[in-house]
Amino acid sequence: MSGMKTNPGNFFEDFTVGQVIDHATPRTVTEGDRALYGAIYPTRFALPSSAEFAASVGLAQHPVEELVGFHIAFGKTVPDVSLNAVANLGYAECRFHVPVVPGDTLRTRSEVIGLKENSNGRTGVVWVRSTATNQRGEVAIDWARWVMVHKRSSDSPAPETVVPTLASAVAPEDLVVPAGLDFSAYDRVAAGSPHLLDDYEVGERIDHVDGVTLTDAEHMMATRLWQNTAKVHFSTEVRPDGRRLVYGGHVISLARALSFNGLANAQLVAAINAGAHVAPAFAGDTVHAWSEVLDTVVLDAPGLGALRLRLVATKGRDESMTLRRDDPSTGSGQAAYADGVLLDLDYWAFVPR
Amino acid sequence: MSGMKTNPGNFFEDFTVGQVIDHATPRTVTEGDRALYGAIYPTRFALPSSAEFAASVGLAQHPVEELVGFHIAFGKTVPDVSLNAVANLGYAECRFHVPVVPGDTLRTRSEVIGLKENSNGRTGVVWVRSTATNQRGEVAIDWARWVMVHKRSSDSPAPETVVPTLASAVAPEDLVVPAGLDFSAYDRVAAGSPHLLDDYEVGERIDHVDGVTLTDAEHMMATRLWQNTAKVHFSTEVRPDGRRLVYGGHVISLARALSFNGLANAQLVAAINAGAHVAPAFAGDTVHAWSEVLDTVVLDAPGLGALRLRLVATKGRDESMTLRRDDPSTGSGQAAYADGVLLDLDYWAFVPR
């Protein structure tokens, strides 16, 4: 016998800048994942729904939704990065490179790119840049993320503070257009919306209308599918209130799926610029979503444009589509969010122009 | 910006006889759908369960259950036809043509074949004939359906009344036998029942015994799988009682699966003659089913016969197998159904003879 067999996770002291972690559990994506994603989220985007549609826009294979890959890749980092996390503080610079298709096997590697002990001496912030690759070694997704992690001991000395510089948004010229993607013969009838890039204006807000009431069975199934086994999502014994915390990524996927109603042509997620899980969600909450158009750009690819969107998930419908009570126009991570805001996500999507 | 981005659905005024609607969201069927169907419904029919069994009865590929195709094809019509529906009034003339197999992509087109404003001036009935085709343009399923839809305004003038003539049942000679289907070497042991066509008598009723208590997670997952996103199924905010209405198709599939116990050799649904969702179902209800043999026919295909069956789903077990209190022998759409009846479905199934 050689000591502890179960994973205690890493504490703040276990991280050093430059450290590289190869995460466990390579995972092969299958058509079963596509089906479950469609059973758990009310998605109707034509491209991941239909192999014929994907072929009609130039893709050699039929990708799953970008968030399938993201959740799988992200889930691998949890046992090493955030098992002892107090909070997920943010995402940045997430880009989707080679589309993920059934048969691909994803692995994730992370590099620690920043450390900062908190003044309380009991926790610190860890920044990592993670890269998911497929079985051919091609980058599928990469992103930066920072989490607040417990120290093992408040007596441990603080490391040198390194705070990485992260872009507030992925620049449009850095978006990766999937090989072959061509929206010049895009079928808007099949896609379910006539609206092209030019139909959206910066500052426009879209109430996605529909709502979904959460159940424990569904969020647990989703979270397991991504092999994210943080126990707070699965056991009623962890929180004092006996509730199972919904994985933040579940709210992202739910809001993204709800956004179909108003953004049906925002077919692919190209990048995630920033994201904040503003409040916890639980079974019984009814999740709604609204979007704000932050930017519109024409891309140098046939028929392609991109929308930069703020996607806001709320508990209960927020017909006023505001983020905060006193000043709806600023909703940065520092803002005081209105009650009921669950998620504030900033991302790029490819759309036809 | 060019106006409303979300789908308001069509109102009664938006329909004209002869109008053709190409519905959005082509959908590729996968083995994931087969697995989820088997996880959500207690089906054990050997043909959709086993690729070997399907091959042994002459099918070149392994079809999914006919209702998988039906629900997917039907779901596409919801955003255009029934988003503003008051009620689904009925189905007729539904036939299954080319079997749906994993890899197929289904699209649905509907034609408006009838309109009749109700005397209240606030609603009207719309009849549509819908056709689902696969990626080769072959008809997979077609059916007629009529729904009561809200008018946008009670001031709108009534359209000319057109009521289509629909058959009360698909004629046996119009049933489409899948290419190659041959029951002459049918394996009754593998199928789980010794009973052939001749073992069933017109008028015979079969209590399927087993019951399943509904959960919200399961009916929502099923309904999303079919991309049917009518909000009453997903949100506790829609109905005054805070309950999520179970999609009627969920009850159909559940009752059909329960009917295995007594009708294990009714391997394929060939046609749906009529269907009425008599009462709403909710989580916590325990669904049972019974069947009545309405007709038996020998078909001109090797080893093949067909049973015309009434499939009745009830809330709680109805051991008396009656549809209504006063006259159990008549259960038409006009009948006063007994409390507890959820579904009254009239369909044809292929059986070995």
Add this chain to the structure above:
Amino acid sequence: MSGMKTNPGNFFEDFTVGQVIDHATPRTVTEGDRALYGAIYPTRFALPSSAEFAASVGLAQHPVEELVGFHIAFGKTVPDVSLNAVANLGYAECRFHVPVVPGDTLRTRSEVIGLKENSNGRTGVVWVRSTATNQRGEVAIDWARWVMVHKRSSDSPAPETVVPTLASAVAPEDLVVPAGLDFSAYDRVAAGSPHLLDDYEVGERIDHVDGVTLTDAEHMMATRLWQNTAKVHFSTEVRPDGRRLVYGGHVISLARALSFNGLANAQLVAAINAGAHVAPAFAGDTVHAWSEVLDTVVLDAPGLGALRLRLVATKGRDESMTLRRDDPSTGSGQAAYADGVLLDLDYWAFVPR
């Protein structure tokens, strides 16, 4: 009409020693099953998770978890063997032969190998040996099982008592190593644990730490997936307390998945030596697991060893990792289990050495 169409199941009188039963419903395994298994159970074993990992250890195809095959094969026996069972008494001599891969179609055949009427004259014990074969006729899994079954009538004479001799454990030399399996280049980083055969000591106990709170939707979906339709799992109308009994196999799979945290390299289940479902489980129960190392053996295959493990599932976490209050060292079927013990399973797993 030829009599009863629904399956009444077999009573004790219907079994004779030597009788062979070919069970119904051959079932093709798909990638959808793999995905659902991963959604329902928190499994992270690298081999069933990743086709690349499976190839790296010499397997020509990517098997599903052994318990997927076991539950499917076992489910087929329920309608014939245990529909009228009072209790599942035990398992023995379960071996996994040819790995089950997507595309395989499983069938199950059972032979009655023992009968013993109970002294009350109302029930009896039936022993069967069941064999699941794939579409090529290769044995995938076989096992012995015994159940207590109702007699149709207490007046029926007792049969001659035949009690089969069953091994208390599968001998290491009888474990079937899958063709090609080679752990000599095993990737422990990908697998998520550095611990090899030698790191485990007989008598060592591992608390798997994590817990999962059961929901009705999840256990019903799992149980249907295996086509096990025993009604007590699905209907609130069966038990006086209105609760749906969780299928024992659900607890096995959940406990096995939880055991990843501490036994990540126990990649494949090689055999099940014994199993007892000690207490019923219900929605709302939080399931934990611990394991005890019963034996360690070096196998004559490259890089391969086997661990014999006791896997204990408990309701609530049992940090003391004891089976019974008075004597934790003996946990045989006859033992008085502590409150909260749900499952006591004895199995072999292949590990790298």
